[in-house]
Amino acid sequence: MNILVCVKRVPMTGGTIVLTPDEQAIETRHLGFTISPHEECGVEEAVRLIEAQGGESVVLSLGPSDAEEQLRDAMALGIDRAILLQTDEEFDGQATAAAILASIEADRAAGVEYDLIFFGNESADSGNYQVGIRVAHALGRPCVTGVKGITVENGRARCEQEVPGGRDVYDVALPAVVTVKEGLNLPRYPSVPGRLRAKRKPLETRSPKRTAPGVEKIRLKLPEGDTSQAEILGHGPAAAPAVVDVLRRAGLVA
Amino acid sequence: MTLVYVEHQDGTPEEVSLQALALARGLAGGGEVHALVAGASAEAASGLLGEHGVATVHVPDHEVYASHAPVALGRALTQLAARLGSHTVVAAGTERGNEVMAHAAAIADAPLAANCTEVGAGAELTVTRIRWGGSLLEEARVHGETALLTVAPHAVEASSVGAGPAAAVERFAPELSDADTAVRVVERVSTSAGGGVTLADAKFVVSCGRGVGSPEGFAPAEELAALLGGAVGCSRAVTIAGWRPHTDQVGQTGTKIAPEVYLACGISGATQHMAGCKGAKRIIAVNTDPEAPIISHAEYAVIGDLHEVIPAITAELRKAGAG
Numbered sequence: 098m099n100i101l102v103c104v105k106r107v108p109m110t111g112g113t114i115v116l117t118p119d120e121q122a123i124e125t126r127h128l129g130f131t132i133s134p135h136e137e138c139g140v141e142e143a144v145r146l147i148e149a150q151g152g153e154s155v156v157l158s159l160g161p162s163d164a165e166e167q168l169r170d171a172m173a174l175g176i177d178r179a180i181l182l183q184t185d186e187e188f189d190g191q192a193t194a195a196a197i198l199a200s201i202e203a204d205r206a207a208g209v210e211y212d213l214i215f216f217g218n219e220s221a222d223s224g225n226y227q228v229g230i231r232v233a234h235a236l237g238r239p240c241v242t243g244v245k246g247i248t249v250e251n252g253r254a255r256c257e258q259e260v261p262g263g264r265d266v267y268d269v270a271l272p273a274v275v276t277v278k279e280g281l282n283l284p285r286y287p288s289v290p291g292r293l294r295a296k297r298k299p300l301e302t303r304s305p306k307r308t309a310p311g312v313e314k315i316r317l318k319l320p321e322g323d324t325s326q327a328e329i330l331g332h333g334p335a336a337a338p339a340v341v342d343v344l345r346r347a348g349l350v351a
Numbered sequence: 352m353t354l355v356y357v358e359h360q361d362g363t364p365e366e367v368s369l370q371a372l373a374l375a376r377g378l379a380g381g382g383e384v385h386a387l388v389a390g391a392s393a394e395a396a397s398g399l400l401g402e403h404g405v406a407t408v409h410v411p412d413h414e415v416y417a418s419h420a421p422v423a424l425g426r427a428l429t430q431l432a433a434r435l436g437s438h439t440v441v442a443a444g445t446e447r448g449n450e451v452m453a454h455a456a457a458i459a460d461a462p463l464a465a466n467c468t469e470v471g472a473g474a475e476l477t478v479t480r481i482r483w484g485g486s487l488l489e490e491a492r493v494h495g496e497t498a499l500l501t502v503a504p505h506a507v508e509a510s511s512v513g514a515g516p517a518a519a520v521e522r523f524a525p526e527l528s529d530a531d532t533a534v535r536v537v538e539r540v541s542t543s544a545g546g547g548v549t550l551a552d553a554k555f556v557v558s559c560g561r562g563v564g565s566p567e568g569f570a571p572a573e574e575l576a577a578l579l580g581g582a583v584g585c586s587r588a589v590t591i592a593g594w595r596p597h598t599d600q601v602g603q604t605g606t607k608i609a610p611e612v613y614l615a616c617g618i619s620g621a622t623q624h625m626a627g628c629k630g631a632k633r634i635i636a637v638n639t640d641p642e643a644p645i646i647s648h649a650e651y652a653v654i655g656d657l658h659e660v661i662p663a664i665t666a667e668l669r670k671a672g673a674g
């Protein structure tokens with residue numbers, strides 16, 4: 098079985114977001130980078146499935162050359178090889194899907210077919226909720242979204258979605274596209290030998306073509322915020338009566 | 352003409368779908384607004400939808416719509432939009448709204464702007480949309496002949512146009528391939544463990560973050576939550592340590608909560624955590640660090656060790672006769 102996982106490099110924003118003066122991006126000079134927790138679970142699931150059933154796992158990212166860091170992180174967890182669609186340009190959801198599709202088609206032409214393709218349910222930074230679904234349609238494959246449980250058996254994937262009061266189950270034939278959510282599994286921590294191995298695993302760089310954006314960013318802005326300081330109710334256990342007062346005023350205590 | 356995909360429970364439209372309708376009416380100017388409503392009791396929505404300005408409710412006829420079938424819904428939506436000549440399609444920015452709209456956008460090869468909070472009228476469609484789970488906004492231009500938008504929940508208020516006639520109901524038969532009907536809910540597993548309030552609906556939530564130190568450290572929070580009929584939550588630092596299940600996680604990639612009071616203990620206040628508690632009426636932060644970012648997001652703060660503060664609150668409540 099072959100599995101592809103798509104991950105996006107995003108900044109770890111911490112307690113407050115600061116924008117660049119031109120309002121086109123988040124100021125990232127002092128920030129580390131990561132991928133979405135949803136995508137981390139996609140990576141973990143791919144590694145587990147290949148460990149259990151054999152085959153090859155591949156991680157793909159569209160982004161700057163620095164996205165190699167996130168691809169190596171995924172390989173440190175057990176992914177076999179990586180593909181970087183290297184660009185410094187911004188791709189909207191449609192353009193991202195088109196570039197990932199072109200890469201999957203290039204793999205197919207070279208004899209590599211993916212039985213399962215994992216995406217995050219939504220990217221951490223843009224939240225377009227669409228890249229995986231677009232790729233599935235272009236490939237003519239079924240797509241289940243927001244998956245928090247998956248069993249792959251006899252050429253089919255049984256996928257579970259969390260809904261209020263329970264779980265909805267889907268059953269689709271492979272090859273399929275599955276978008277996943279955090280909670281699907283508890284990702285492992287990378288081991289030191291894993292990190293060392295990841296440095297030598299193959300990483301192929303490709304040049305994606307950017308199609309015209311359908312949703313074109315004009316500028317970013319911060320929501321009008323509650324950046325006022327909190328009223329200090331007190332220090333330590335002595336503050337308890339003041340807390341109970343707030344609870345009472347909120348109607349939680351008779 | 353503007354087309355809206357309306358979600359409903361047994362014929363009662365979801366509040367977030369009524370919010371999407373309010374935005375759609377603004378976009379339509381004086382033009383008509385139509386709705387696609389699928390599944391059992393869909394017709395029953397026509398009364399309330401009429402009051403929310405819908406001229407016609409279109410109900411797709413096919414057994415697949417008896418359960419959630421996102422591709423078939425996306426297909427019905429695109430076929431209906433094409434037949435009605437609708438160039439703007441709107442839905443609520445729920446998990447399912449975004450899913451169905453992404454299918455429709457993929458089928459129509461049209462742009463989808465997810466989770467919009469505002470839409471600018473004008474020759475060119477401009478939107479403000481949510482990024483980073485609501486911690487950041489983006490102004491964007493939407494290009495193309497047909498545009499699909501979802502409306503961020505609770506960004507727009509639902510508004511009735513007043514009592515009036517129910518919307519007309521028209522049934523139609525979408526053309527569906529086997530692939531369109533292959534993705535559908537085949538089984539519902541019930542997991543509601545009798546009685547307890549859910550994190551999403553609780554009026555009081557007490558969460559602990561990394562500062563709680565261990566899984567056992569949650570016992571006092573459990574006790575306090577039980578006393579007030581509330582729920583216990585946590586931060587991602589806690590779930591990735593394996594101290595609590597992910598279903599307890601509050602945040603961008605966890606549960607969104609909207610309690611009367613959110614007591615956040617030993618949580619620093621990362622933007623991704625705060626994205627999950629924007630709906631809280633009041634936040635009380637308990638933290639040893641007076642400089643923690645959460646202090647500038649909370650209404651109230653207690654500077655101190657959560658291991659001492661939480662039991663003291665419980666004791667004070669007992670003294671006051673609660674529980």
Ligand SMILES: Cc1cc2nc3c(=O)[nH]c(=O)nc-3n(C[C@H](O)[C@H](O)[C@H](O)COP(=O)(O)OP(=O)(O)OC[C@H]3O[C@@H](n4cnc5c(N)ncnc54)[C@H](O)[C@@H]3O)c2cc1C
Pocket residue numbers: 108109110111131132133134221559560561562563585586587588589600601602603604605606616617618619620621622623624627637638639640643655656657658
């Ligand atoms: C894309 C993305 C999505 C994410 N989604 C989520 C999400 O859904 N939910 C979420 O929570 N996080 C999420 N995160 C992670 C988030 O960025 C933070 O890493 C996380 O919220 C930190 O958890 P914390 O506040 O418990 O830990 P820390 O940041 O380590 O903070 C611990 C706090 O506890 C205080 N403290 C320590 N000891 C005590 C004590 N004894 N008593 C009182 N206070 C004490 C410290 O002063 C500190 O403020 C996400 C991150 C990314 C990149």
Ligand SMILES: Nc1ncnc2c1ncn2[C@@H]1O[C@H](COP(=O)(O)O)[C@@H](O)[C@H]1O
Pocket residue numbers: 103104105106133135136157158159160190193215216217218219220221223224225226227228229
């Ligand atoms: N630049 C990218 N590189 C690789 N995968 C991406 C990229 N952008 C989005 N994706 C994938 O598509 C998913 C959904 O993204 P979105 O449609 O932007 O919410 C993400 O969780 C990723 O799995």
